[in-house]
Amino acid sequence: MDRQEDYASAISYEEGRLSLTTGHFDVAMVKQAITRYRRSGFLYHPPHLQPLLVRAGAWLSLRLHELHAWNQGLFSLDGGTLVIHPSPVDTVTMLPIDVHDHGGSLIFGAAENTTGILLVNLVRARQGHAPVQLVFQGCALQFAQYDPMTDITLVGLVPEYELPHGWVAIRMDGNPWHISKMVQPPGVHKPVLRREWQADECETVTLSLSG
Numbered sequence: 736m737d738r739q740e741d742y743a744s745a746i747s748y749e750e751g752r753l754s755l756t757t758g759h760f761d762v763a764m765v766k767q768a769i770t771r772y773r774r775s776g777f778l779y780h781p782p783h784l785q786p787l788l789v790r791a792g793a794w795l796s797l798r799l800h801e802l803h804a805w806n807q808g809l810f811s812l813d814g815g816t817l818v819i820h821p822s823p824v825d826t827v828t829m830l831p832i833d834v835h836d837h838g839g840s841l842i843f844g845a846a847e848n849t850t851g852i853l854l855v856n857l858v859r860a861r862q863g864h865a866p867v868q869l870v871f872q873g874c875a876l877q878f879a880q881y882d883p884m885t886d887i888t889l890v891g892l893v894p895e896y897e898l899p900h901g902w903v904a905i906r907m908d909g910n911p912w913h914i915s916k917m918v919q920p921p922g923v924h925k926p927v928l929r930r931e932w933q934a935d936e937c938e939t940v941t942l943s944l945s946g
Contacts, residue, residue, distance in 0.1 A: 845873020
């Protein structure tokens with residue numbers, strides 16, 4: 736049995752979802768598991784609708800164009816890590832991510848000359864918010880903006896153009912960082928509630944959402 740088959744065997748099927756437990760996974764490994772479970776009569780969803788659960792100890796890495804073919808399926812984090820790399824494609828991909836009790840990490844790779852855009856709808860339970868890390872690589876500055884009228888926080892949006900800062904934008908309910916400072920960004924006709932984070936020496940911005 737080769738390395739890919741070993742990792743595919745670490746993907747189980749539970750309550751209608753594929754669950755990734757321990758190891759590093761890519762799309763080919765997940766598709767291999769889907770084929771195996773479909774042959775066994777367990778799976779009925781096509782790949783782009785198949786829910787995935789990334790548990791503690793599991794790393795799932797994929798590129799934006801791979802994710803675009805999957806963007807109707809719900810990704811769930813329960814202690815695991817989802818790594819997404821940009822792709823030079825002319826698409827806008829919308830991805831729902833549900834965060835369970837053990838939280839998890841989202842890592843977005845550095846982008847150069849990419850036209851693909853990823854819009855993430857990040858959902859955490861209103862009670863007992865799970866800890867989450869949002870890691871933006873190759874990013875000099877990142878910011879979050881809270882809109883009290885809609886009770887929504889947007890990360891990585893340029894207010895004057897409403898386009899992602901970089902190639903990723905994240906939407907989440909509420910005001911998880913308790914942003915209360917009004918600032919007047921250039922080109923914006925009124926002050927907004929905004930917070931900024933500078934990159935570290937590795938040109939990475941890490942935003943933490945506490946439990």
